[in-house]
Structures are given as structure tokens and as C-alpha cells.
Amino acid sequence: MKLLKEKIQQEGIILSESVLKVDSFLNHQIDPDLTVAMGKDFYQHFSKGKKVTKVLTIESSGIAVGLTTALEFGVPLVFARKKKSLTMNNEVFVSKVYSFTKQETNEITVSKKFLSADDHVLIIDDFLANGEAALGLVSIVQQAGASLAGMGIVIEKAFQDGGQKLRNAGFHVYSLAQIIRLDHEKKKIEFREEA
Template sequence: MQLLKTKILEEGQALSDNILKVDSFLNHRMDPVLMHEMGKEFKRRFQDEKIDVVLTIESSGIGPGVMAALELEVPMIFARKRKSVTLTDDLVTANVYSFTKKEANEIAISNKFINSGDRVLIIDDFLANGQAALGLMEICHKVNATVVGIGIVIEKAFQDGGEKLREQGVRVESLARIEALSLGEITFVEEREGAIHE
């Protein structure tokens, strides 16, 4: 998605060979117009799929997730990273290890909102080692829902998450795929727009 790549080049900061800071438009300050365009692009990429619900994870997935859901005209659910006081019903959970924060979190959704047979599109802001996406897939499998695909805003293609997911036969659509980072430099994977999925 060219609009996103341009924004990443203009405002993204490569702080090391691993860390890309995009807090000016994606995961702290949000550019809602760009986010709406991302939602349209996710819809375009998954237009041949029947989708019942979008599943994402708090907090940074909510913006892209709700815009994708708006365009797809389906509900969106965000998994919580810890149990909330008012989330008292039966929960469906998975464990997710965050390499960034070096801690394990339980993620959970209420078992009311994704049903057996539902066709789920998972959306997240970043794909690196794939732990969050795998946790969201685990939740879907626990309730016998089908993961239609995974839509990612920025994939760090130099980490193995994308490969792990695609090896499982999951369709992964990333709006921008980064081949390499180094201090102050961002290189994208060269590709034809929309030709990522397998």
C-alpha cells in the first residue's frame, strides 16, 4: 500500500536493526484518514472471502481493526491482555509471549462473541515473531471458528512470524513489508501491490 509506505518513509524512525517507531501515525498518535484507507485496502484484499467478524488485540490493533470492520460491515472484537472486572462470562484464552516487553500475557475474549463456524479475519498493527497472531488463531481454533486470513499493517519480514503463519497455510496480507531496518534506514520488500498472499 503505497500511501502507507510513503508515510512510513516520511515519519517512521528506524531506531535500530529491529525497532521501527511509528507512533506519529499508527500506535500512539493515529492518522484516522490513513487508517480508514487501510480499512478499505484490507477489504479489497479479502474481498473474495466471506467474513463474519474481525478479531484484533488491544491497544494498537483497535484502530486498524475497527476501520477494516467498518468497511467489511461486520463486528470487531478486541482481545484483552488481562481480565477486566466486567468481563465476567466464560473466557476463551491463549498465552502470548511478548519479545518486546519480555513478558507473557494471557489474552482473552468472551466466549459469546465468536461462534463455531464463524469466519474470522485477524487484524493487527505489527507482525514480527507472530506471537500475537498465533494467540489470536489459538482462540479461534478453541471455538471452532475458521481463520480466513490475517491482515497486518506493517510486517517485519526479516523476522520469522510471517513465515511461521504462511507455513501453516494461513493467508497473510501485509500492507507494508519491511525487508530490513538499520539506524535511520528503512528498506521495503520489493513486490507487486497485493501479491503477497500464497
């Protein structure tokens, strides 16, 4: 997505060879118009197949783009919780997600009330790195007996193995921007060029 790549080039900060900071429009401050454009892009891509009935994401940075995507499809958004919320009941799907950074395993949950075998789910998230969170969401879709339309990712770090893991497992992954390399020394972000 051209507009997104321009925004990344203008405002993205390379923190290291493996971490890109995009707090100014995606992870802390959010650009609403860009977020709407991303939702429309995901809709264009995923509306051609079987009818999507739910958009599934995970708190917090997935919510904004998950919402604008759900808006285009005219379906509800569900966001997985990383920690127990005040009113979360015990009837939940649970998935374990390993964090390489924190070196710990955490649970993510989705209430059974909001995903059923009748659903055709589109997973949306902001970053795809090692794919653990994405696989956790896939597991929840599978536990619900729902079918998976695919995964829409805003920024895929193609130098990490999440994309490969997911595609090798047969899932359809569509990223608005794929980063091949973060050159920390030259402060240069290299994208995979659009076909």
C-alpha cells in the first residue's frame, strides 16, 4: 500500500536491525484517515472470497485497523484479551502465546459467545514478526470451529519467520507493507516491491 509505505518512510524510526517504531500513526498515536484507508485495502483484498462474518484482532494496536476493516465488511469486530478483564467470563477460548522478547508464555482469550462454527473470520493485526500472536488467534478460530478467510497484516517484517510459518501452514496472509530489511546504520527501510 503506497500511502502506508510513504508514511513509514516519513515517520518510521529504526530502533535496531529488527525493530521499527511507528508510534506516530499506528502504535500510540493513530492516523484515522490512514486507518480507514487500510481498512478499505483489506476489504478490497478479502471481500472476493466467501463472505466474512467477523473480524478478529488482539488488543491494543490491532483494534483501530480491525475496526475500520470491520466497518467496510459491515460485521462485528472481536478483539482478543491478553489479560483478564473485569467482566470476562469463564466460557472462553484460550491460546498460549510465547514472547521471545519477554521470554514468557501468556494466554490470550476470546469469549465463546463471539465466535462460532458459523463464522468466517478475517484476522487483522498491526505487526507480523515471529507469528506467535497470529498463530494464537488462528488457534482460537479453530477451537471455535470457524473457518479462516485469512490474515491481514499492516506491517510484515519479512526478515522474521512469522510470514513463512503462516504461509507454510496454508494460511492466506496479505500484508500492506513487507519490510525486507531495517538498515540501522544507514537509517534505511527496505520494502519488498509491490508486484
